[in-house]
Amino acid sequence: MADKMIRIRRASHEDRRRPVLLAIAGDSAAGKSTVAQGIVDALGPQRCTMLSTDDYHRYDRAHKPFTALHPDCHYLPILAQHLQLLATGQPILKPVYDHSTGRLIRPQLVEPAEVIIVEGLLPLHSKLARACFDVTVYLDPPEQIRRSWKITRDTTSRGYTEEQVLAELVEREAESAQFIRPQRSHADIVVRFAPIEARDDAPGTPLSASLLLRTTIQQPDLSEALAPGMARTIHMRLARDGDGRPVDSVHVHGYASPEESATAEKMVWHALGRDGSAVPEALGRIGADERSTPLAITQMVLMHHVLAAGR
Amino acid sequence: MADKMIRIRRASHEDRRRPVLLAIAGDSAAGKSTVAQGIVDALGPQRCTMLSTDDYHRYDRAHKPFTALHPDCHYLPILAQHLQLLATGQPILKPVYDHSTGRLIRPQLVEPAEVIIVEGLLPLHSKLARACFDVTVYLDPPEQIRRSWKITRDTTSRGYTEEQVLAELVEREAESAQFIRPQRSHADIVVRFAPIEARDDAPGTPLSASLLLRTTIQQPDLSEALAPGMARTIHMRLARDGDGRPVDSVHVHGYASPEESATAEKMVWHALGRDGSAVPEALGRIGADERSTPLAITQMVLMHHVLAAGR
Structure with a gap:
């Protein structure tokens, strides 16, 4: 045999x-x-x-x-x-x-x-x-954000009523806690799109992003993009993970001005070694006409990992 | 990586x-x-x-x-x-x-x-x-036998007319020669169910089987079952394969009497080391009420290989 x-x-x-x-x-x-x-x-x-x-x-x-x-x-x-x-x-x-x-x-x-x-x-x-x-x-938005996204999507493109979506969320809660959320601990990167709690931003302000960059893989060196002058748009903090282990936490603020945001995108793109090229327009796109710098920078970090792993 | x-x-x-x-x-x-x-x-x-x-x-x-x-x-x-x-x-x-x-x-x-x-x-x-x-x-019946089997099956259980089946056989001939038949050379065993050409058996006489047992795998020792007294029902010949290589060719005759056939089945079953047990009734069955010793013995040889390979 x-x-x-x-x-x-x-x-x-x-x-x-x-x-x-x-x-x-x-x-x-x-x-x-x-x-x-x-x-x-x-x-x-x-x-x-x-x-x-x-x-x-x-x-x-x-x-x-x-x-x-x-x-x-x-x-x-x-x-x-x-x-x-x-x-x-x-x-x-x-x-x-x-x-x-x-x-x-x-x-x-x-x-x-x-x-x-x-x-x-x-x-x-x-x-x-x-x-x-x-x-x-692992994508980990606060539950109230995810709920509003789910209602919007399922009522506009999947033919459900808002009541049906809310009922489904209740029905699924136990299995979500038991099977979906435990995957968070197995991710190299945990991303949370959320408003900044301490602020009271105007409606329509893009969500901010926080990225936990775990040491389970070789994370990119963002130091170039994290100059103190950039801190209103992007900064990194040493933090503790849910289980107490040290982790880097990168924050990208949705409330930064369009100019500050564009500069931050270019600096991250540059720090990730994509010097010669412009930031791809596809990054940060939400639907037909919305755009988000926190999303774009999240995607840049993931693209970097994908390209680095292929080398 | x-x-x-x-x-x-x-x-x-x-x-x-x-x-x-x-x-x-x-x-x-x-x-x-x-x-x-x-x-x-x-x-x-x-x-x-x-x-x-x-x-x-x-x-x-x-x-x-x-x-x-x-x-x-x-x-x-x-x-x-x-x-x-x-x-x-x-x-x-x-x-x-x-x-x-x-x-x-x-x-x-x-x-x-x-x-x-x-x-x-x-x-x-x-x-x-x-x-x-x-x-x-590889199953290798003469074309006229396969044609009659195909007409019977496709007209009775697949809803075709005889004309459609015959037209399909013509349409497929070139690809059959190009892709199906070459597989014959890759088989450990080639089985041909056919009437014995030199004889003029009564209609309804079961087809005989010839089994080419190639040396590509360890073939079973059938010597016990191939006593000269059995030759009317089953015998083995040294032969040459299509490409000239030596091969054993086992022949099981459909025209043997029911008694001779039953004896041959038992002897082959015994020779293959299944001593204690009776020949399974499922072997040799064709449709609801036909039975064929050449088919049963072919299946015994294949069963033997399957069980031997699993040891």
Whole structure:
């Protein structure tokens, strides 16, 4: 039997190019697609494969025994297997969940590009899945922000009423606490988009971002961009993580002026070694006409990791 | 990047039990399911996973750019990947082709049992797929026999007219010669069910079987069953393969009497080391009420290989 394993290995291509895998985890409507889309647009869609873990739904909507937050509601071992295959440069036949009908339909062939961005509810749930990623991010907005995002999205583009969305949030709370939020501790970077609590900003002020940069991966050196003169827009603090471990915490303020924000974006872009080029317009984009510097800088840090991991 | 590969290996289970994989290849209506089903029934369905490569159709019937015999008409690299996964004891999310509608539908989770029988048009097409099998069989009936089987099956259970079936056979001939028949050279065992040419048997006489037992695997010792007194029912000849290499050729005659046939079955069963037990009734079954000793003995030889490979 052992010789068969050798034959299999010899017949398969172990020398394929290995893509970089970035996980963007978080609860429903935490901003995962928005963060991911800017990175895809900035890198160029031909260099990226986007993968939503929603496609690994195990049940058609009509026959779902749990909410979508429960691990048993997904083919998570198959997700981990597919991440392994993609991480070693192999194609997968990906299941496809049709959100409009709530049904699993014909699967789709996915060839790994240079960068694979995996966003979803539970990409960091299993140890094997986590081992497949080069960089992992958890999006952690305050619950009231996420609630308003979810209401906006689900009532405008998924055909639900506000009452239905609120009822679903209540129904999902226990499983959110049990399965989604524990993934926060497995992320290399935790991002929180939120207003600054001590301030009373005018409505419409962009949200600020705080980025916990954990030492689980080699974090970029932002010192150039963190000159004291920039502190109104961006600064970094030594902090303690939830479990007491030391961590760097970068803050990008949404209330900075457009000029200060543009300068900060350029300085971070420069500090990350992208000297020659302009900041890609796709970064920081929210929907058709909103823009956010805290989002843009978050995406720059993730892009940096993706490009550094591929070297 | 190398450390990620190590993390992935450590997080995955390399110590799973490894199933035995048997391939049954052959053209459309060559008897693949009939041969496979008897083995599954004799081993017990709980010990077997049956896999049809038809499920790896790449196109819905309405959009098919080739006949089903063309390798590009299938997800063959994904089939090879899935065989690799099953061979190492891992589950797969298998695509599903619905023959009644000609469409790919929601995929299905398949956990590998102790024995995996893979039957289809092209299981031996790629080197990687071939490396995954412990035993490979090619069914090679004379074309006029296969044609009559195909007409019977496709007109009775697949809703075609005889004219449609005959037209399809003509349409497929070139691709059959180009892609299906070359697999014959990659099989450990080649089985031909056919009437004995020199004889003029009464209609209804069961077909005889000839089994080429190639030295690519350790073939069973049938000497006990091949006593000269048995030669009317079963005998073995030293022969030359298509390419001139020496090969054993076992012949089981359909025209032997029921008593001679029953004795031959018992002797082969005994020679293969299944002493204590009776010959399973499932072996040799064709449809609801036909039975064939040449088929039963063919299935015994394959069962022997499957059980020997698992030891």
